[in-house]
Amino acid sequence: MSELLTAAQMRAIETAAIESGTVTGLELMERAGRGVVDAVFEAWPELCQTKGGGAAPTPPRYLDQDERGAFRALVLCGPGNNGGDGFVVARLLKDAGCEVQVCFFGTPEKMPADARVNYERWLAQRDVLPIVPLQGKNWADVEQQIRGKTYQLVIDAVFGIGLTRHIDDPLKMVLNTLNDSMDRGVSRVIAIDTPSGLCSDTGEAMAQWPLRADMTVTFHRAKLGHFLGQGSFYSGRLRVVDIGLQPLDAEQNDGIALIEQPHPMTAQRARGHKYAYGHALILSGGVASGGAARLAARGALRVGAGVVTLGCPPAAVMANAAQLNAVMLRPVRDAAALEAVLADRRINALCLGPGMGIGMREAEILRVALQRRDESIPTVLDADALTMLANDAGLFGLLHGGCILTPHAGEFARLFPDIAARLEEPTVQGPAYSKVDATRDAAKRAGCVVLFKGPDTVFAAPDGRCSINAALYERAAPWLATAGSGDVLAGFVAGLVAQGMAPMQAAETGAWLHVECARSFGPGLIAEDLPEELPKVFRTLESMRMTAGQRPILA
Known part of the structure; x- marks a missing residue:
């Protein structure tokens, strides 16, 4: 796992490094600017012609040159340290032979000291184009200049992580013009730290249309906003550059991690008996609504649960039996019948909700399942179970630390309407309320793990632990937007807790595997394909980890 930072945490790290005297x-600022320029040349090697087959461009000869042989770049510099980074980039690009135009949004006298130094270093160079001030009425002139002149490269160094207010006219007019230029394929847009108009803590817009970058170069660690909300859409490719900073002290780090691999599955593997790998009970609905529970059951079985039983109304037994083989079946007529089934002490995980229904029978079954908190049976609650919890405060009050809630955005809003309403409020001032904040608040209120689904899936535990599983950038898996995929995810998580994995770890690992299965299968995916792709994913994982000499996933 790698840590994701808020803007405040990043500033604290930089301040600590400077105050320590190590840098x-x-x-x-110089390291950051060099990192941006290096990232640009690495991402688009066609911008330069190297010597000796792959050597560093020293200096580069640019393609798409104008009649004077100069590659054109536009650098937009803001009033803070992000603007200071921009002035470094402008200087380095000019040193490499590029024709650079700098537009400055700010007042030199009000710049931070280090940014002011780099502003003056830019002016001190020979043969530089005059800085265009982005203030007052001349915004329209700048917009016209951008439209009328072709820039092959645009560097966005206006706000970065320092944006704390909503952007209105006239700056948004320039952002819209640059977006239009990108749409026409004229310019490559590179954002420093965060695209202008995007909140680095939430990934939400603080402008009508934030600048949409081809690539975003950030420093030390990725920021929350790169992986939440609309962050990936506006950031383009994400590049994290090391500038020699140390991580936060443990007491400063609030533990927001990006899930990059699954937790090892080590539950009693040496014993070999099927019940040593856990027994998951999935509760289903009637004859016409058993498909979702069957998907969950298949997911639990494929992810490694030794035994999976599907509990359903007696009338639905034959319909389920016609489509299930390795999954066992038990008739569960009502809450009393569930009590009898749960007398089997080998059952150590429950999954309720997929295709279950929301009637009185189902509510009583849910009540019985939740009241067994003294036995601490991990319980995955999805779909219809979440609806019943939202409709009945008494049921919600029965949630315990072994529960895992798996809502999508609509279900989250029904369960936690006030939290969801706050999350939906427009971001007008930072630091803003993020999906991370919302999921943490929900987990604390529910007293259990919450898995808030989406391409930016967020996990939170009642004690404040939080992490993100992102199906974004190179891990994007848009094929997961298909009926039944959430039911399979619930089954994955149930199968993992059945094997002894802690609720938070099971949620994280289940979601990570869910994305990997989708990426492995590719376009054309339907929910039934997800469990069947797991063996291939596991084999790939084991091969990679054994090659790297790491602890195996399947211990």
Whole structure:
């Protein structure tokens, strides 16, 4: 796992490094600017012609040159340290032979000291184009200049992670023009830290249309906003550059992790008996609504649960039996019948909700399942179970630490309407309320793990632990937007807790595997394909980890 930072945490890290005397602010700014330029040349090697087959461009000869042989770049510099980074980038691009135009949004006298130094270093160079001030009425002139002149490269160094207010006219007019230029394929847009108009803590817009970058170069660690909300859409490719900073102290880090691999599955593997791998009970609905529970059951079985039983109304037994083989069946007529089934002490995980129904019978079954908190049976609650919890405060009050809630956005809003309403409020001032904040608040209120689904799936535990599983950037898996995929995810999580994995770890690992199965299968995916792709994913994982000499996933 790697940590994701808020803007405040990143500033704290930089401040600590500078105050310790290990590095100066000017050195950090120089490293950041160099990192941006190097990232640009690495991402688009066609911009330069290297010597000796792959050597570093020293200096580059640019393609798409104008009649004077100069590659054109536009650098937009803001009033803070992000603007200081921009002035470094402008200087380095010019040193490499690029024709650079700088537009400055700010007042030199009000710039931070280090940014002011780099502003003056830019002016001190020979043969530089005059800085265009982005203030007052001349915004329209700048917009016209952008439209009338072709820039092959645009560097966005206006706000970065420092944006704390909503952007209105006239800056948004320039952002819209640049977006239009990108749509026409004229310019490559590179954002420093965060695209202008995007909140780095939430991934939400603080402008009508934030700048949409081809690539975003950030420093030390990725920021929350790169993986939440609309962050990936506006950031384009994400590149994290090391500038020599140390991580936060444990007491400063609030533990927001990006899930990059599954937790090892180590539950009693040496014993070999099927019940040593857990027994998951999935509760289903009637004859016409058993498909969702069957998907969940298949997921639990494929992910490694030794035994999976599907409990359904007696009338639905034959319909389920016609489509299930390795999954066992038990008739569960009502709450009393569930009590009898749960007398089997080998059952150590429950999954309720997929295709279950929301009638009185189902509510009583849910009540019986939740009241067994003294036995601490991990319980995955999805779909219809979430609806019943939202409709009955008494049921919600029965939630315990072994529960895992798996809502999508609509279900989350029904369960936690006030939290969801706050999350939906427009971001007008930072630091703003994020999906991370919302999921943490929900987990604390529910007293259990919450898995808030989406391409930016967020997990939170009642004690404040939080992590993100992102199906974004190179891990994007849009094929998961298909009927039944959430039911399979619930089954994955149930199968993992059945094997002894802690609720938070099971939620994280189940969601990670869910995405990997979708990526492995590719376009054309339907929910039934997800469990069947798991063996291939597991084999790939084991091969990679054994090659790297790491602890195996399947211990």
